Amino acid sequence: MKEKSVLIKRVLPQSIAEDAGIEEGDKILSINGDIVMDIFEYRFLTTNANLLIEIEKADGEIWEIEIEKDEYEDIGIEFEDLMLDDPKSCKNKCVFCFIDQMPQGMRDTLYFKDDDTRLSFFMGNYVTLTNIDYNDIDRIIKYRMSPINVSVHTTNPELRVFMLKNKSSGDILDKIKALVQGGITVNCQIVLCREINDGKELDNTITALSELYPNLNSISVVPVGITQYRENLHMLKPYDKNSAIEVIKQVENLQLSFLKKYQSRIVYLADEFYIMSDFDVPKYESYEDFPQIENGVGLIALMINEFENYIREINIDLNVKRRVSIATGVSSYKYIKQMANTLENKYKNLNVIVYKIKNNFFGENVTVTGLVTGGDIINQLSGEVLGEQLLISRSMLKADQDLFLDDYDLNTLEEKLGVSIMVVQNNGKDFVDKVLGVI
Numbered sequence: 001m002k003e004k005s006v007l008i009k010r011v012l013p014q015s016i017a018e019d020a021g022i023e024e025g026d027k028i029l030s031i032n033g034d035i036v037m038d039i040f041e042y043r044f045l046t047t048n049a050n051l052l053i054e055i056e057k058a059d060g061e062i063w064e065i066e067i068e069k070d071e072y073e074d075i076g077i078e079f080e081d082l083m084l085d086d087p088k089s090c091k092n093k094c095v096f097c098f099i100d101q102m103p104q105g106m107r108d109t110l111y112f113k114d115d116d117t118r119l120s121f122f123m124g125n126y127v128t129l130t131n132i133d134y135n136d137i138d139r140i141i142k143y144r145m146s147p148i149n150v151s152v153h154t155t156n157p158e159l160r161v162f163m164l165k166n167k168s169s170g171d172i173l174d175k176i177k178a179l180v181q182g183g184i185t186v187n188c189q190i191v192l193c194r195e196i197n198d199g200k201e202l203d204n205t206i207t208a209l210s211e212l213y214p215n216l217n218s219i220s221v222v223p224v225g226i227t228q229y230r231e232n233l234h235m236l237k238p239y240d241k242n243s244a245i246e247v248i249k250q251v252e253n254l255q256l257s258f259l260k261k262y263q264s265r266i267v268y269l270a271d272e273f274y275i276m277s278d279f280d281v282p283k284y285e286s287y288e289d290f291p292q293i294e295n296g297v298g299l300i301a302l303m304i305n306e307f308e309n310y311i312r313e314i315n316i317d318l319n320v321k322r323r324v325s326i327a328t329g330v331s332s333y334k335y336i337k338q339m340a341n342t343l344e345n346k347y348k349n350l351n352v353i354v355y356k357i358k359n360n361f362f363g364e365n366v367t368v369t370g371l372v373t374g375g376d377i378i379n380q381l382s383g384e385v386l387g388e389q390l391l392i393s394r395s396m397l398k399a400d401q402d403l404f405l406d407d408y409d410l411n412t413l414e415e416k417l418g419v420s421i422m423v424v425q426n427n428g429k430d431f432v433d434k435v436l437g438v439i
């Protein structure tokens with residue numbers, strides 16, 4: 001175990017830990033005699049009502065602290081790093097892997113292929129379960145690491161071995177069964193590759209997974225992302241209008257049968273399928289409780305719903321005078337434009353120019369707003385009318401920093417385009433407020 005791995009970052013005020021004399025900068029050596037290997041063990045070990053915690057103080061002194069508390073009561077410690085050890089990387093070579101098709105020269109962390117159930121639990125990452133065995137599954141169940149998001153792609157063992165290029169990846173259905181039988185909620189993702197795991201294979205996969213409902217909570221189907229850097233990789237065919245319509249018909253039929261049988265649709269299609277087909281995205285209600293919103297499934301319907309509800313109830317001066325521009329990805333352009341038009345119709349002195357940013361960085365097949373880069377915005381908007389402010393989506397930036405995927409930052413964008421930039425969160429209320437300039 002690494003020394004840094006047990007460093008206490010923060011002790012919550014008025015917590016049990018603070019009362020016991022535990023301080024920021026202390027290190028936990030053991031709890032009830034067990035070494036803390038990661039956050040799950042820490043959580044599990046501290047569920048006990050009686051704790052004997054061995055602490056190394058900043059001056060090197062060793063303390064043994066006895067704590068009596070309620071079972072499951074949190075003692076109030078936060079760690080430097082939630083993982084406490086390095087995240088597990090994947091053991092696959094998926095034929096559709098997006099990381100393998102990224103250009104060179106991007107920041108190192110973007111090339112890291114994580115496949116760690118702990119990151120799934122904490123951050124919602126999707127994992128293939130190929131680097132865990134049934135002992136690990138028992139541990140997930142014991143530590144109640146629920147929900148877990150799983151990249152399934154297919155339940156056909158031979159096809160999965162082919163798609164993941166991993167000979168031990170075929171037992172996915174058994175692993176998911178073990179998890180759901182152990183009380184773990186599982187959300188599944190299928191990255192759909194044309195003429196590989198779609199058609200009959202898709203029917204079989206969705207049907208096999210649906211039989212594990214309700215602990216198998218939801219299934220999302222997302223189209224494979226194909227960049228212009230696919231060199232020496234398995235040939236993949238992008239979805240187009242007609243093939244996207246086929247997928248929509250197939251999955252919506254399954255939704256209808258699941259609604260009858262389980263009172264839930266269980267399976268949901270990524271917004272991109274509807275955009276490719278030129279169909280409107282399904283209504284808000286069709287996503288039920290939006291089980292895969294973090295995966296971008298239902299994002300447009302949710303945003304439109306928030307937008308419509310908010311503009312019905314707000315009371316903002318109708319004379320607001322403002323000219324702004326919005327940079328958005330190709331896939332969400334239609335909906336952003338519709339919302340901008342609605343606002344322009346209501347606020348007569350408002351002028352919103354919406355720009356569709358083509359993804360030259362990854363290639364034109366990549367249309368989602370979250371993968372738009374700073375360089376593409378600069379190249380495509382230089383010399384354009386941008387108004388008082390240019391609005392961009394938060395999804396284009398790194399989670400913890402105002403940095404695009406190509407490492408451009410907001411200051412550089414502002415300098416190059418000569419306009420101030422405003423970042424809009426992915427919700428209808430923030431969109432309205434930022435367009436109207438009320439915050």
Ligand code: SF4
Pocket residue numbers: 090091092093094096097098099113114115128
């Ligand atoms: S599991 Fe994910 S990161 Fe690993 S090869 Fe497959 S797609 Fe890439």
